[in-house]
Amino acid sequence: MxxxxxxxxxxxxxxxxxxxxxxxxxxxxxxxxxxxxxxxxxxxxxxxxxxxxxxxxxxxxxxxxxxxxxxxxxxxxxxxxxESKVERADQPLLKKEARGEVVSAVLTLPVKYREVLLFYYYEHMTTKEIAHFLATPESTIKSRLQRARQELKPKLAKIDWEVLFDE
Structure with missing residues (x-):
């Protein structure tokens, strides 16, 4: 290629x-x-x-x-x-996405939690696949996934999920 x-x-x-x-x-x-x-x-x-x-x-x-x-x-x-602020053509779209409450909440998490959320929800990988990919025990991946969800729960409690999915 x-x-x-x-x-x-x-x-x-x-x-x-x-x-x-x-x-x-x-x-x-x-x-x-x-x-x-x-x-x-x-x-x-x-x-x-x-x-x-x-x-x-x-x-x-x-x-x-x-x-x-x-x-x-x-x-x-x-x-x-x-630094001076120079906006690119795609800047408004990126800012809108970055300002989203879900993205903001995920970005507050430590890297080890963000990456398992990324692979699990965005890549649709199983915990076994993530464990193999990151060379980490599957039990560790499951724990990180659970802790990430626990940390996100209070941060995302105020979101109107119906509005989010209607767009």
Whole structure:
């Protein structure tokens, strides 16, 4: 598959995954760019043991974790105060989505809870598949899923779910 075709096929999806982890649009874009750049440089290392999509998702998650552990991630909010606000064409749509109460509530959770929610509800993966993908015991995945739901419950108690699903 050509690089342009890969980018066209997977960039939006990988961006959403990166955003769930890093909670910043620009950083999520950087993560996705790094993933494609790294894949292009090292594409011969892909052995085909899983689908290319799974491989790119795992790279995105790992790169997101790298960012979260970096010095830049811990000091980035300070730098944001000094940056000018330039809006892209898709900015209003992203802001509307990011302002949603459900998304906001999920983004307040620790990464280990966000990722299991992402895989379970967004990817429709089973706990067994998530455990295999994250190389974590299935019982740990079940516990994280339960704790994530418990933390979300009070944060989402005020949402009018009928209005949310009518749109």
């Amino acid at each position: 050509e690089l342009e075709q890969l980018i066209e096929t997977y960039s939006d999806y990988l961006y959403q995954i990166a955003f769930i982890y890093v909670k910043d649009e620009r950083v999520a874009e950087e993560v996705v760019q790094d993933v494609f750049f790294t894949y292009y440089k090292k594409r011969e290392q892909f052995q085909g043991k899983s689908s290319l999509k799974t491989y790119l998702v795992k790279m995105t998650i790992n790169r997101s974790y790298d960012y979260l552990r970096s010095w830049k991630a811990r000091t980035f909010p300070l730098f944001q105060l000094f």
